[in-house]
Amino acid sequence: MKKIVLSLLGLFISIASQAQHFDLVPLGIYGGEQEDNLSAYLVGTPKDTAFLCLDAGTINTGIRRAIQLKSLHGSEEAILHNQIKGYFISHGHLDHLSGLIINSPVDSKKNIFAIAPVLQILQNHYFINDTWINFADQGQKPILGKYHYNELQEGIELGAPNTPFFLTAFELSHVNPYKSSAVLLRRQDHYLLYLGDTGADRIEKTDRLDYLWKTIAPLIKKGQLNTILIEVSFPNNQAENLLFGHLTPRLLLEELNKLKEKLGQNDLKDLTIVVTHRKPTRNNPEIIKQELLESNPLKVNYIFPEQGKKISLP
Secondary structure (H helix, E strand, O other): OHHHHHHHHHHHHHHHHOOOOEEEEEEEOEOOOOOOOEOEEEEEOOOOOOEEEEOOOOOHHHHHHHHHOOOOOOOHHHHHHHHEEEEEOOOOOHHHOHHHHHHHHHOOOEEEEEOHHHHHHHHHHHOOOOOOOOOEOOOOOOOOOOEEEEEOOOOOOEEOOOOOOEEEEEEEEOOOOOEEEEEEEEEOOEEEEEEOOOOOHHHHOOOHHHHHHHHHHHHHHOOOEEEEEEEOOOOOOOOHHHOOOOOOHHHHHHHHHHHHHHHOOOOOOOOEEEEEOEOOOOOHHHHHHHHHHHOOOOOOEEEOOOOOOOEEEO
16 A cells, blocks of 8 residues: 555656646747748746737737637637737847737737837837837827836846736847847746847857856756747858857857756756747758757757647646
């Protein structure tokens, strides 16, 4: 009897350790060129329909694809209006926010979360009469007030209304000194990390990623953070002086080795990396995938998202 109890206890612990805490629905996965498939990821929780959109390059096309794949349920309008509760925008480049701008006339009232430089770009360059109209609640008149700007200050957690998430932002370098950002999402005591566009510290001559790795290492050690969404835009044959603030498989490995050192581990076998922002030029996405899988000394679990296909994450 004692052996049976211990066996059942072990099984329970194993199941609990594999519990799914986040659902991810990619509305767009690429980093340019394909305007119907640009960076945007809905993050929610199992059995819930309240999502936060991480970047917003493509919205409606992604929703339609997700409905076809049964990753989302309801009409396009209902999902846009009622299920997407807000947006985190990592930086001000069009492939990360054009869907938000284009769909703003038919969207419902929502919150936009971003660091100050990104909110300034939205306020001064996009939501203005010369390019669109001001659907936000600050800036050029007339002010329509549909979107509420929420400034994220580095390292300070902020709740996202109507979602189960709390957000903490971190600045990234995307061709220094241009600022991109990452967001650490917390749901109870479980975390998910999403990075916007970023260059490697060595190339950017900054310590932004090093600081981020140092911050999240304790969460990984405790088993509270198991998944990172991070870009790999170019294959390894891209010249370092032509990266424009992006990563290659080799540079991602360089950065993950720094994270491994901070963890004091031999590998990262319990870490899942969702590879975002592959540039769709020619067969680059497949080359990037192959290079990551063929050179994986850290034993990372790589996921290569597909538009509209739901991913369940621990």
